Amino acid sequence: MRPSHLRRLGVFAGAVVVLGVVVVLSLMVGRQSISPVDVIHALMPSATGDNADIVRGLRLERTIIGLVAGAAFGGAGALMQALTRNPLADPGLLGVNAGAAAAVVTGFAVFGVTNGFAQTWLGLAGAAIASVAVYLLGSGSRSAATPARLALAGAALTAVLFSYITALSMRDQDSYNEMRFWVVGSVVNRGMDRLLLALPLILAGIVIALLVTRALNAIAFGDDTSKALGLGLGKARVATAIAITLLCGAATSVAGPFVFVGLAVPHVARILVGADQRRVVPLSMLLAAAFMVLCDTLGRIVSSGAEIEAGAVTAILGAPLFIALVRRRTLTATS
Amino acid sequence: MIKKFAGTAVALVATFALTACGGGTEAATTDSAASTAPAGPFEYKDALGKEIKLDKAPSVVVAQSSVAAALLDAGFEVKGAYGELKPDASGKLSYQAGSLDLSKITVVGSTYGEFDTEKYALMNPELLVDYTFDAKSLWYVPAAQSEKILGLAPAAAVPGNYETTDAAIETFVDLAGKLGADTGSAALATSKTEYTAALAAIGEAAKASGLKVAIMSPSTDSLYVADPLYLPEGNTLKKAGLDVVSPENPKKEVFAQLSWEQATQFNDADVILVDARTYEAGKADLAKVATWANLPAVKAGQVYNWYAAAPYSYKSYAQIYAELAGQLKAAKKL
Structure with a gap:
């Protein structure tokens, strides 16, 4: 084994350890102080009572949802940055989150859809339609979709869709209560049943994501170079878009929209293991899962008043982290 | 609701400060014969500390739905209302609308953030009544429209918070009486x-x-x-x-x-x-x-x-x- 291999192995091992520590913290820390021994007791399947309700009912559930949603958003962000060759790409960029949210909100407000199963698929369909719409808008008549045009189309569509969601949510009190969920992401009491509906889709997204990483390395060369090298990238692009849609659509339907997780974490991953997508994508998933759970845990303890939603914490922590990254590296660093 | 109110209240403050002086004190001119209104002038010191003086009691009153419902039970019927007035699937109004009958009033807004200023203007309103929870702004009057709305007729703010329901109810009985309701009724x-x-x-x-x-x-x-x-x-x-x-x-x-x-x-x-x-x-x-x-x-x-x-x-x-x-x-x- 070459030293650089060892180093990368070390990075992955380190990420797993960090993830483990964060998970333990998430189970130990909360508004109700429970001693570590009691937490372990409460984790036993036979345990009942207040501690079991808090540790197993609340903390374990939000930890699992945070892990899954974090991995999905991190993976999707890495894929999106590679696909669009745009270091500012974010699951919001291709209008994926907004599309998912708009579809679910329409289902609820217009057709009264509250069923979790239907909502998951609506979210996915919305994400897919939005991705296609952005791709068509960004392609234009004369040229293929460039990163800049895709980003502009995505930003425009996202703005339109969020205005639409806001308009619908103001229709009446019930709509407002239901749709608060689509404004700030949170992992509290999202329901394991909802997660179980989304899990197969997220797993499929992760598998596809890991399979396309080699082709993504070729995409990094740019269209012209790739063509010159004789690489057919059309299929890989479609597969990547499908993976992004699956990951974001399903994760958003569970936890709501999150920002900066998909944006900032892949940059950290690239700093640690270089530009090879075969390492960047899985490491982004691991780190984003840890980041998400950490943000949720911090949200429980940073204020003396109410808990702060994980979605708000990721934005608060993610923004300066991202600015620091942008200042540290030039923006062409994705390739 | 809770968060919604907190968020918008702040935004409402600024707009209201601009319009409170202009809209509050001038007497509304009205040529419609007020049938229920007493002959005397209408004077009311509202929750924003504003003295509202009209030559005679207003007959075209528009109020937030909970306010309108409270006034109705105290014996005064408003001509128009806004607030939570969207019937549910079975056609019933929320309990927040009390005994309001939508066939008898003009609805100028049926949920939070909704207020049809034109429809309101066409009613030739003489008085608007709404809650204030922050002693600065009116609860269901959208901030962006408040200048226009408050320019059309004087607005009376009733307090949003009371020590007891007795005190709250008496506030509305008192206002209804000043508007011409028979507050000594058997009902x-x-x-x-x-x-x-x-x-x-x-x-x-x-x-x-x-x-x-x-x-x-x-x-x-x-x-x-x-x-x-x-x-x-x-x-x-x-x-x-x-x-x-x-x-x-x-x-x-x-x-x-x-x-x-x-x-x-x-x-x-x-x-x-x-x-x-x-x-x-x-x-x-x-x-x-x-x-x-x-x-x-x-x-x-x-x-x-x-x-x-x-x-x-x-x-x-x-x-x-x-x-x-x-x-x-x-x-x-x-």
């Missing part, structure tokens, strides 16, 4: 008797069982617990003899926003009153929250409606308190 007297009787029944049930009651607005994200000392119905129920608990470390506000981990503080509550505006819609999701589902009061099925933002009238609170008295009588000390 009003009957409602008042029923109101007093319902509170007495609550007192008896409380004394017999010693039930501990918590008032909450649970959502899946957070548990909002109301402090009865900052809630008119909370104080009234306490005065009637009911043991309504305050959240730990009270914040001197209506609501304390708690983590669901802290729900276990309420293991000793025998009865939980939940926000009727939102409870039904979120019931199924709440059932999956372990620290909610395992609260003794929830397990025992002793969860009843708290009719938050109901119109402050003897009629509506007589019904609310009578319903609660019946529930408390049937509830068991856990």
Whole structure:
């Protein structure tokens, strides 16, 4: 084994350890102080009572949802940055989150859809339609979709869709209560049943994501170079878009929209293991899962008043982290 | 609702400051013969500290729905209303609209943030009445439109918060009287008797069982617990003899926003009153929250409606308190 291999192995091992520590913290820390021994007791399947309700009912559930949603958003962000060759790409960029949210909100407000199963698929369909719409808008008549045009189309569509969601949510009190969920992401009491509906889709997204990483390395060369090298990238692009849609659509339907997780974490991953997508994508998933759970845990303890939603914490922590990254590296660093 | 109000209240402040002087004091000119209005001038000192003086009592009054409903029960009919006025699937209005009849009034807005300024202008309004919760802005008047709206007719703000429901109701009876309603009517007297009787029944049930009651607005994200000392119905129920608990470390506000981990503080509550505006819609999701589902009061099925933002009238609170008295009588000390 070459030293650089060892180093990368070390990075992955380190990420797993960090993830483990964060998970333990998430189970130990909360508004109700429970001693570590009691937490372990409460984790036993036979345990009942207040501690079991808090540790197993609340903390374990939000930890699992945070892990899954974090991995999905991190993976999707890495894929999106590679696909669009745009270091500012974010699951919001291709209008994926907004599309998912708009579809679910329409289902609820217009057709009264509250069923979790239907909502998951609506979210996915919305994400897919939005991705296609952005791709068509960004392609234009004369040229293929460039990163800049895709980003502009995505930003425009996202703005339109969020205005639409806001308009619908103001229709009446019930709509407002239901749709608060689509404004700030949170992992509290999202329901394991909802997660179980989304899990197969997220797993499929992760598998596809890991399979396309080699082709993504070729995409990094740019269209012209790739063509010159004789690489057919059309299929890989479609597969990547499908993976992004699956990951974001399903994760958003569970936890709501999150920002900066998909944006900032892949940059950290690239700093640690270089530009090879075969390492960047899985490491982004691991780190984003840890980041998400950490943000949720911090949200429980940073204020003396109410808990702060994980979605708000990721934005608060993610923004300066991202600015620091942008200042540290030039923006062409994705390739 | 809670967050929605807090967020928009701030935005409303600035606009209102600009328009309060212009819209408040000038007398509205009206050529329509006021049939119900008394001949004398209308004078009212509102909750924003504004003196409203009109040559005669206004006949075209437009009010926020809860305000309009309270005035109606006190004997005064508004011509138009805005607020929560969207009928549900079965065509029924929310309890917040009291006995309002949509066929008899012009609706200029049917939910929060909705106000049809043109429709309002075409009514030739003479007075607008709405709550104020921050002593600066009107509750359901959208900030962006408030300058225009307040320019069309003077606005009277009624306080959003009261010490007791008695004080709240009397505020509306007083205003209705000034607007020309017969506040000595037999109907009003009957409602008042029923109101007093319902509170007495609550007192008896409380004394017999010693039930501990918590008032909450649970959502899946957070548990909002109301402090009865900052809630008119909370104080009234306490005065009637009911043991309504305050959240730990009270914040001197209506609501304390708690983590669901802290729900276990309420293991000793025998009865939980939940926000009727939102409870039904979120019931199924709440059932999956372990620290909610395992609260003794929830397990025992002793969860009843708290009719938050109901119109402050003897009629509506007589019904609310009578319903609660019946529930408390049937509830068991856990």
